[in-house]
Amino acid sequence: MPARLFDRQEVLRLVEQDMAQLVEVLPRASYEQAHLPGAVHIGLRELDEEAPRQLDTRRPVIVYCADQLCDLSPRAAARLRQLGFSRVYDYMPGKADWLAAGMPTEGQAVSAPLAGDVADRNVPLSTVDQPLDDALDMLDETGHRFAVVVDDEEVIVGLLYHEDAAAGSEGRVGDAMRPGPTTVRADAPLAALLERMTRADVAAVPVTDPEGRLLGLLEREHLEQAVARLPETAEG
Template identity: 45%
Template structure:
Protein backbone atom coordinates (compact mmCIF):
# COMPACT_ATOMS: atom_id res chain seq x y z
CA UNK A 1 0.00 0.00 0.00
CA UNK A 2 1.32 3.45 -0.95
CA UNK A 3 2.09 5.53 2.14
CA UNK A 4 2.05 9.35 2.12
CA UNK A 5 4.98 10.65 4.19
CA UNK A 6 6.34 14.00 5.32
CA UNK A 7 9.78 15.58 5.02
CA UNK A 8 11.16 14.07 8.21
CA UNK A 9 10.14 10.57 7.14
CA UNK A 10 11.79 11.12 3.75
CA UNK A 11 15.05 12.00 5.47
CA UNK A 12 14.81 8.94 7.72
CA UNK A 13 14.28 6.66 4.72
CA UNK A 14 17.25 8.20 2.91
CA UNK A 15 19.60 8.01 5.89
CA UNK A 16 18.43 4.73 7.37
CA UNK A 17 17.39 2.63 4.39
CA UNK A 18 19.05 4.21 1.34
CA UNK A 19 15.69 4.95 -0.23
CA UNK A 20 15.59 5.76 -3.93
CA UNK A 21 14.18 9.22 -4.65
CA UNK A 22 12.20 9.59 -7.86
CA UNK A 23 11.18 12.97 -9.21
CA UNK A 24 8.36 12.45 -11.71
CA UNK A 25 8.35 15.97 -13.17
CA UNK A 26 9.59 16.75 -16.69
CA UNK A 27 13.38 17.00 -17.17
CA UNK A 28 13.58 20.85 -17.24
CA UNK A 29 11.97 21.06 -13.81
CA UNK A 30 14.23 18.31 -12.48
CA UNK A 31 17.34 20.02 -13.86
CA UNK A 32 16.31 23.33 -12.27
CA UNK A 33 16.33 21.83 -8.76
CA UNK A 34 15.88 18.39 -7.25
CA UNK A 35 16.50 16.53 -4.02
CA UNK A 36 20.10 15.31 -3.62
CA UNK A 37 20.66 12.03 -5.43
CA UNK A 38 17.15 11.93 -6.87
CA UNK A 39 16.57 10.19 -10.18
CA UNK A 40 14.37 11.76 -12.81
CA UNK A 41 11.64 9.42 -14.02
CA UNK A 42 8.85 11.41 -15.70
CA UNK A 43 5.39 9.98 -15.25
CA UNK A 44 5.08 8.98 -18.90
CA UNK A 45 8.09 6.69 -18.62
CA UNK A 46 7.07 4.76 -15.50
CA UNK A 47 5.87 1.62 -17.21
CA UNK A 48 9.11 1.02 -19.04
CA UNK A 49 11.37 1.83 -16.09
CA UNK A 50 9.63 0.08 -13.19
CA UNK A 51 11.37 -3.23 -13.90
CA UNK A 52 14.79 -1.55 -13.50
CA UNK A 53 14.16 -0.50 -9.89
CA UNK A 54 15.81 -2.55 -7.16
CA UNK A 55 13.01 -4.65 -5.61
CA UNK A 56 14.43 -4.48 -2.07
CA UNK A 57 14.95 -0.73 -2.03
CA UNK A 58 12.23 1.64 -0.77
CA UNK A 59 11.09 4.16 -3.36
CA UNK A 60 10.03 7.71 -2.50
CA UNK A 61 8.15 9.52 -5.24
CA UNK A 62 7.74 13.29 -5.29
CA UNK A 63 6.79 16.10 -7.65
CA UNK A 64 6.39 19.86 -7.19
CA UNK A 65 4.03 20.52 -4.26
CA UNK A 66 0.66 19.66 -2.73
CA UNK A 67 -1.18 21.05 -5.77
CA UNK A 68 0.64 18.68 -8.13
CA UNK A 69 -0.96 15.25 -8.43
CA UNK A 70 1.86 13.50 -10.29
CA UNK A 71 3.50 11.95 -7.24
CA UNK A 72 0.42 10.11 -5.87
CA UNK A 73 -0.49 8.95 -9.37
CA UNK A 74 3.07 7.76 -10.01
CA UNK A 75 3.34 6.05 -6.63
CA UNK A 76 0.15 4.06 -7.18
CA UNK A 77 1.19 3.21 -10.72
CA UNK A 78 4.54 1.87 -9.49
CA UNK A 79 2.74 -0.24 -6.91
CA UNK A 80 0.53 -1.68 -9.65
CA UNK A 81 3.67 -2.44 -11.65
CA UNK A 82 5.07 -4.54 -8.81
CA UNK A 83 7.26 -2.17 -6.78
CA UNK A 84 6.80 -3.52 -3.27
CA UNK A 85 7.54 -0.52 -1.04
CA UNK A 86 6.46 2.85 -2.40
CA UNK A 87 6.09 6.12 -0.52
CA UNK A 88 4.52 9.36 -1.72
CA UNK A 89 6.00 12.68 -0.58
CA UNK A 90 3.01 14.88 -1.49
CA UNK A 91 4.48 18.17 -0.26
CA UNK A 92 7.21 17.71 -2.86
CA UNK A 93 10.34 19.67 -3.51
CA UNK A 94 8.67 23.01 -2.72
CA UNK A 95 8.45 21.83 0.88
CA UNK A 96 12.02 20.51 0.85
CA UNK A 97 13.50 23.71 -0.55
CA UNK A 98 11.47 25.96 1.74
CA UNK A 99 12.92 24.08 4.72
CA UNK A 100 16.46 25.10 3.66
CA UNK A 101 17.55 21.56 2.89
CA UNK A 102 20.29 20.75 0.33
CA UNK A 103 19.40 20.48 -3.31
CA UNK A 104 21.03 19.85 -6.66
CA UNK A 105 20.44 21.66 -9.95
CA UNK A 106 21.20 24.97 -11.58
CA UNK A 107 18.64 27.04 -9.67
CA UNK A 108 20.13 29.95 -7.72
CA UNK A 109 17.92 30.24 -4.66
CA UNK A 110 18.25 32.50 -1.64
CA UNK A 111 19.51 29.54 0.39
CA UNK A 112 22.68 29.45 -1.72
CA UNK A 113 23.62 33.08 -1.19
CA UNK A 114 22.20 34.06 2.18
CA UNK A 115 24.34 34.70 5.21
CA UNK A 116 23.94 31.93 7.75
CA UNK A 117 25.59 33.72 10.67
CA UNK A 118 23.74 37.03 11.05
CA UNK A 119 23.84 39.08 14.22
CA UNK A 120 20.91 37.97 16.34
CA UNK A 121 19.31 39.50 19.38
CA UNK A 122 16.85 38.19 21.90
CA UNK A 123 13.82 40.32 22.78
CA UNK A 124 15.19 41.37 26.17
CA UNK A 125 18.70 42.31 25.01
CA UNK A 126 19.54 45.93 25.95
CA UNK A 127 19.97 48.25 23.00
CA UNK A 128 23.26 49.50 24.43
CA UNK A 129 24.68 45.97 24.16
CA UNK A 130 23.48 45.64 20.58
CA UNK A 131 24.69 48.91 19.12
CA UNK A 132 28.36 48.03 18.72
CA UNK A 133 27.58 44.60 17.25
CA UNK A 134 25.13 46.06 14.74
CA UNK A 135 27.24 49.01 13.62
CA UNK A 136 30.38 46.92 13.20
CA UNK A 137 28.61 44.23 11.16
CA UNK A 138 28.56 44.51 7.34
CA UNK A 139 24.80 43.92 7.24
CA UNK A 140 24.14 46.66 9.80
CA UNK A 141 21.16 44.90 11.36
CA UNK A 142 20.35 42.38 14.05
CA UNK A 143 17.59 39.80 13.67
CA UNK A 144 15.41 39.65 16.77
CA UNK A 145 14.38 36.08 17.52
CA UNK A 146 12.54 34.15 20.17
CA UNK A 147 15.02 32.42 22.51
CA UNK A 148 15.45 28.71 21.87
CA UNK A 149 12.88 28.54 19.04
CA UNK A 150 14.61 31.21 16.88
CA UNK A 151 11.30 32.40 15.47
CA UNK A 152 11.85 35.82 13.88
CA UNK A 153 10.13 38.79 15.52
CA UNK A 154 11.77 41.74 13.75
CA UNK A 155 14.94 43.62 12.85
CA UNK A 156 16.99 46.27 14.63
CA UNK A 157 19.14 48.59 12.53
CA UNK A 158 20.65 52.08 12.66
CA UNK A 159 17.26 53.79 12.37
CA UNK A 160 15.92 51.90 15.38
CA UNK A 161 19.07 52.65 17.37
CA UNK A 162 19.13 56.37 16.55
CA UNK A 163 16.47 57.50 18.99
CA UNK A 164 16.34 54.51 21.31
CA UNK A 165 16.64 55.31 25.03
CA UNK A 166 19.61 53.58 26.69
CA UNK A 167 17.37 51.38 28.81
CA UNK A 168 15.32 50.10 25.83
CA UNK A 169 15.32 46.48 24.76
CA UNK A 170 15.55 45.00 21.29
CA UNK A 171 11.88 44.06 21.37
CA UNK A 172 10.85 47.62 22.26
CA UNK A 173 12.68 49.28 19.37
CA UNK A 174 12.67 46.60 16.66
CA UNK A 175 10.90 46.99 13.34
CA UNK A 176 8.34 44.20 13.56
CA UNK A 177 6.47 44.76 10.30
CA UNK A 178 9.23 43.32 8.17
CA UNK A 179 8.88 41.27 5.03
CA UNK A 180 10.69 37.94 5.17
CA UNK A 181 11.77 35.63 2.38
CA UNK A 182 11.94 31.84 2.14
CA UNK A 183 15.16 29.92 1.37
CA UNK A 184 13.44 28.58 -1.77
CA UNK A 185 12.92 32.04 -3.27
CA UNK A 186 14.71 32.38 -6.63
CA UNK A 187 17.34 35.10 -6.44
CA UNK A 188 16.43 36.49 -9.84
CA UNK A 189 14.60 39.79 -9.42
CA UNK A 190 14.82 39.89 -5.64
CA UNK A 191 17.57 42.55 -5.34
CA UNK A 192 15.63 44.84 -7.68
CA UNK A 193 12.44 44.42 -5.68
CA UNK A 194 14.29 45.16 -2.46
CA UNK A 195 15.94 48.21 -4.00
CA UNK A 196 12.58 49.63 -5.08
CA UNK A 197 11.29 49.13 -1.54
CA UNK A 198 14.35 50.77 0.03
CA UNK A 199 15.23 47.53 1.83
CA UNK A 200 18.78 46.19 2.01
CA UNK A 201 18.35 43.28 4.41
CA UNK A 202 15.71 40.58 4.71
CA UNK A 203 15.44 37.83 7.29
CA UNK A 204 15.27 34.43 5.62
CA UNK A 205 12.82 32.16 7.40
CA UNK A 206 11.48 28.66 7.00
CA UNK A 207 7.68 28.23 6.72
CA UNK A 208 7.51 27.83 10.52
CA UNK A 209 9.01 31.31 10.98
CA UNK A 210 12.36 29.99 12.23
CA UNK A 211 15.44 31.96 11.18
CA UNK A 212 17.49 30.38 8.39
CA UNK A 213 19.74 33.33 7.59
CA UNK A 214 19.91 36.89 6.31
CA UNK A 215 19.94 38.08 2.72
CA UNK A 216 21.48 41.47 2.03
CA UNK A 217 22.05 43.55 -1.06
CA UNK A 218 25.08 45.77 -1.61
CA UNK A 219 23.45 48.91 -0.25
CA UNK A 220 23.83 50.34 3.25
CA UNK A 221 20.35 51.69 3.87
CA UNK A 222 18.49 50.68 7.00
CA UNK A 223 15.67 48.13 6.61
CA UNK A 224 12.13 49.36 6.17
CA UNK A 225 8.78 47.69 6.57
CA UNK A 226 7.11 47.02 3.23
CA UNK A 227 4.19 44.59 3.20
CA UNK A 228 3.96 44.83 -0.60
CA UNK A 229 7.56 43.72 -1.33
Protein backbone atom coordinates in the same frame (compact mmCIF):
# COMPACT_ATOMS: atom_id res chain seq x y z
CA MET B 1 -1.91 3.26 1.19
CA PRO B 2 1.52 4.88 0.60
CA ALA B 3 2.91 6.78 3.58
CA ARG B 4 2.96 10.57 3.37
CA LEU B 5 6.07 12.56 4.25
CA PHE B 6 5.89 16.23 5.17
CA ASP B 7 9.31 16.67 6.79
CA ARG B 8 12.31 17.17 4.47
CA GLN B 9 14.61 16.02 7.27
CA GLU B 10 12.76 12.70 7.31
CA VAL B 11 13.38 12.45 3.57
CA LEU B 12 17.09 12.89 4.24
CA ARG B 13 17.02 10.31 7.03
CA LEU B 14 15.32 7.71 4.86
CA VAL B 15 17.80 8.28 2.04
CA GLU B 16 20.88 8.22 4.28
CA GLN B 17 19.89 5.51 6.76
CA ASP B 18 17.40 3.31 4.91
CA MET B 19 18.90 3.76 1.42
CA ALA B 20 15.58 5.03 0.07
CA GLN B 21 15.37 5.70 -3.66
CA LEU B 22 14.21 9.13 -4.82
CA VAL B 23 11.97 9.44 -7.87
CA GLU B 24 10.85 12.71 -9.49
CA VAL B 25 7.70 12.34 -11.58
CA LEU B 26 7.54 15.87 -13.01
CA PRO B 27 8.25 16.48 -16.72
CA ARG B 28 11.87 15.82 -17.68
CA ALA B 29 12.62 19.51 -18.35
CA SER B 30 11.81 20.36 -14.73
CA TYR B 31 13.92 17.44 -13.50
CA GLU B 32 16.89 18.51 -15.60
CA GLN B 33 16.72 22.07 -14.26
CA ALA B 34 16.87 20.99 -10.62
CA HIS B 35 16.15 17.82 -8.68
CA LEU B 36 16.87 16.30 -5.30
CA PRO B 37 20.37 14.79 -5.09
CA GLY B 38 20.44 11.27 -6.41
CA ALA B 39 16.86 11.31 -7.69
CA VAL B 40 16.00 9.51 -10.90
CA HIS B 41 13.38 10.67 -13.35
CA ILE B 42 10.44 8.43 -14.17
CA GLY B 43 7.32 9.96 -15.69
CA LEU B 44 3.91 8.79 -14.56
CA ARG B 45 3.21 7.02 -17.85
CA GLU B 46 6.62 5.34 -17.75
CA LEU B 47 6.27 3.78 -14.31
CA ASP B 48 5.10 0.35 -15.43
CA GLU B 49 8.11 -0.13 -17.69
CA GLU B 50 10.82 1.89 -15.95
CA ALA B 51 10.18 1.30 -12.24
CA PRO B 52 11.04 -2.44 -12.33
CA ARG B 53 14.11 -1.63 -14.42
CA GLN B 54 15.48 1.35 -12.47
CA LEU B 55 14.33 0.66 -8.91
CA ASP B 56 14.91 -2.07 -6.33
CA THR B 57 11.66 -3.42 -4.91
CA ARG B 58 13.46 -4.35 -1.68
CA ARG B 59 14.38 -0.74 -0.87
CA PRO B 60 12.07 2.14 0.12
CA VAL B 61 10.99 4.53 -2.63
CA ILE B 62 10.21 8.23 -2.13
CA VAL B 63 8.33 9.93 -4.95
CA TYR B 64 7.82 13.67 -5.27
CA CYS B 65 6.47 16.25 -7.70
CA ALA B 66 6.08 20.04 -7.61
CA ASP B 67 4.25 20.81 -4.36
CA GLN B 68 1.39 19.77 -2.14
CA LEU B 69 -1.21 20.67 -4.77
CA CYS B 70 0.41 18.51 -7.44
CA ASP B 71 -1.27 15.10 -7.81
CA LEU B 72 1.49 13.34 -9.77
CA SER B 73 3.36 11.98 -6.76
CA PRO B 74 0.33 10.47 -4.94
CA ARG B 75 -0.73 8.81 -8.20
CA ALA B 76 2.79 7.51 -8.76
CA ALA B 77 3.01 6.21 -5.20
CA ALA B 78 -0.29 4.36 -5.59
CA ARG B 79 0.86 2.73 -8.82
CA LEU B 80 4.21 1.70 -7.34
CA ARG B 81 2.39 -0.12 -4.57
CA GLN B 82 0.43 -2.02 -7.22
CA LEU B 83 3.69 -2.87 -8.97
CA GLY B 84 5.04 -4.62 -5.89
CA PHE B 85 6.95 -1.89 -4.06
CA SER B 86 6.01 -2.39 -0.43
CA ARG B 87 7.64 0.69 1.17
CA VAL B 88 6.50 3.71 -0.82
CA TYR B 89 6.49 7.29 0.49
CA ASP B 90 4.99 10.41 -1.04
CA TYR B 91 6.97 13.57 -0.16
CA MET B 92 3.88 15.76 -0.23
CA PRO B 93 5.39 19.30 -0.11
CA GLY B 94 7.58 18.30 -3.06
CA LYS B 95 10.36 20.11 -4.81
CA ALA B 96 9.01 23.57 -3.97
CA ASP B 97 9.49 22.85 -0.27
CA TRP B 98 13.00 21.47 -0.83
CA LEU B 99 14.16 24.43 -2.91
CA ALA B 100 12.54 27.00 -0.62
CA ALA B 101 14.51 25.59 2.31
CA GLY B 102 17.81 25.96 0.47
CA MET B 103 18.49 22.23 0.47
CA PRO B 104 21.14 20.84 -1.92
CA THR B 105 20.09 20.08 -5.49
CA GLU B 106 21.48 18.73 -8.72
CA GLY B 107 20.75 19.89 -12.26
CA GLN B 108 21.39 22.68 -14.73
CA ALA B 109 20.26 25.46 -12.39
CA VAL B 110 22.79 24.62 -9.69
CA SER B 111 25.41 26.99 -11.11
CA ALA B 112 23.12 30.04 -10.73
CA PRO B 113 23.31 31.42 -7.15
CA LEU B 114 20.04 32.10 -5.34
CA ALA B 115 19.10 34.05 -2.22
CA GLY B 116 19.96 31.20 0.12
CA ASP B 117 23.41 30.85 -1.43
CA VAL B 118 24.53 34.44 -0.77
CA ALA B 119 22.70 35.22 2.48
CA ASP B 120 24.80 35.94 5.56
CA ARG B 121 24.47 32.88 7.80
CA ASN B 122 26.27 34.51 10.72
CA VAL B 123 23.73 37.24 11.33
CA PRO B 124 23.27 38.22 15.02
CA LEU B 125 20.12 36.87 16.67
CA SER B 126 18.08 38.53 19.37
CA THR B 127 14.88 37.93 21.31
CA VAL B 128 12.07 40.31 22.21
CA ASP B 129 13.00 40.21 25.92
CA GLN B 130 16.70 41.00 25.45
CA PRO B 131 17.76 44.39 26.84
CA LEU B 132 18.41 46.86 24.03
CA ASP B 133 21.80 47.87 25.38
CA ASP B 134 22.92 44.21 25.21
CA ALA B 135 21.68 43.94 21.63
CA LEU B 136 23.44 47.19 20.74
CA ASP B 137 26.71 45.90 22.22
CA MET B 138 26.30 42.72 20.16
CA LEU B 139 25.80 44.71 16.96
CA ASP B 140 28.80 46.92 17.71
CA GLU B 141 31.02 43.92 18.45
CA THR B 142 30.05 42.05 15.28
CA GLY B 143 29.93 45.10 13.01
CA HIS B 144 26.42 44.26 11.80
CA ARG B 145 23.76 46.85 11.03
CA PHE B 146 20.88 44.47 11.81
CA ALA B 147 19.92 41.72 14.22
CA VAL B 148 17.17 39.25 13.43
CA VAL B 149 14.66 38.86 16.25
CA VAL B 150 13.49 35.27 16.66
CA ASP B 151 11.45 33.13 19.04
CA ASP B 152 12.67 29.98 20.81
CA GLU B 153 12.46 27.97 17.56
CA GLU B 154 14.26 30.63 15.49
CA VAL B 155 11.07 31.69 13.76
CA ILE B 156 11.45 35.32 12.72
CA VAL B 157 9.32 37.92 14.49
CA GLY B 158 11.18 41.12 13.65
CA LEU B 159 14.30 43.02 12.58
CA LEU B 160 16.32 45.24 14.90
CA TYR B 161 18.16 48.08 13.17
CA HIS B 162 21.30 49.45 14.80
CA GLU B 163 19.92 52.99 14.79
CA ASP B 164 16.69 51.87 16.47
CA ALA B 165 18.63 50.02 19.18
CA ALA B 166 20.79 53.08 19.80
CA ALA B 167 17.77 55.40 20.05
CA GLY B 168 16.00 53.32 22.71
CA SER B 169 18.83 51.89 24.76
CA GLU B 170 16.85 51.72 28.01
CA GLY B 171 14.15 49.31 26.81
CA ARG B 172 13.81 45.82 25.41
CA VAL B 173 14.36 44.61 21.88
CA GLY B 174 10.64 44.03 21.42
CA ASP B 175 10.04 47.75 21.97
CA ALA B 176 12.40 48.85 19.19
CA MET B 177 12.28 46.07 16.62
CA ARG B 178 10.40 46.41 13.34
CA PRO B 179 7.84 43.58 13.43
CA GLY B 180 6.66 41.48 10.51
CA PRO B 181 9.59 42.05 8.15
CA THR B 182 9.34 40.96 4.54
CA THR B 183 11.11 37.63 4.03
CA VAL B 184 12.19 35.73 0.95
CA ARG B 185 12.63 32.08 0.10
CA ALA B 186 16.02 30.51 -0.36
CA ASP B 187 15.31 29.88 -4.06
CA ALA B 188 14.59 33.54 -4.94
CA PRO B 189 16.62 34.66 -8.04
CA LEU B 190 19.07 37.42 -7.16
CA ALA B 191 18.45 40.01 -9.89
CA ALA B 192 14.67 39.98 -9.47
CA LEU B 193 15.08 40.18 -5.69
CA LEU B 194 17.41 43.17 -5.96
CA GLU B 195 14.90 44.96 -8.18
CA ARG B 196 12.14 44.39 -5.62
CA MET B 197 14.28 45.56 -2.71
CA THR B 198 15.39 48.67 -4.58
CA ARG B 199 11.85 49.56 -5.64
CA ALA B 200 10.56 49.16 -2.07
CA ASP B 201 13.66 50.80 -0.55
CA VAL B 202 14.29 47.77 1.69
CA ALA B 203 17.75 47.65 3.24
CA ALA B 204 17.76 43.98 4.27
CA VAL B 205 15.56 40.90 4.09
CA PRO B 206 15.75 37.67 6.07
CA VAL B 207 15.86 34.44 4.09
CA THR B 208 13.63 31.82 5.69
CA ASP B 209 12.63 28.22 5.24
CA PRO B 210 8.93 27.34 4.69
CA GLU B 211 8.42 27.16 8.46
CA GLY B 212 9.55 30.76 8.92
CA ARG B 213 12.90 29.86 10.47
CA LEU B 214 15.94 31.96 9.68
CA LEU B 215 18.39 30.73 7.04
CA GLY B 216 20.34 34.00 6.68
CA LEU B 217 20.11 37.74 6.06
CA LEU B 218 20.54 39.55 2.75
CA GLU B 219 21.59 43.19 2.86
CA ARG B 220 20.88 45.16 -0.29
CA GLU B 221 24.41 46.45 -0.72
CA HIS B 222 25.78 42.90 -0.56
CA LEU B 223 23.10 41.71 -2.96
CA GLU B 224 24.12 44.46 -5.40
CA GLN B 225 27.67 43.11 -5.33
CA ALA B 226 26.48 39.53 -5.89
CA VAL B 227 24.29 40.55 -8.85
CA ALA B 228 27.19 42.51 -10.39
CA ARG B 229 29.22 39.30 -10.44
CA LEU B 230 26.52 37.29 -12.21
CA PRO B 231 27.04 36.31 -15.85
CA GLU B 232 24.35 37.81 -18.08
CA THR B 233 22.73 34.42 -18.67
CA ALA B 234 22.23 33.89 -14.94
CA GLU B 235 20.56 37.22 -14.14
CA GLY B 236 16.85 37.27 -13.39
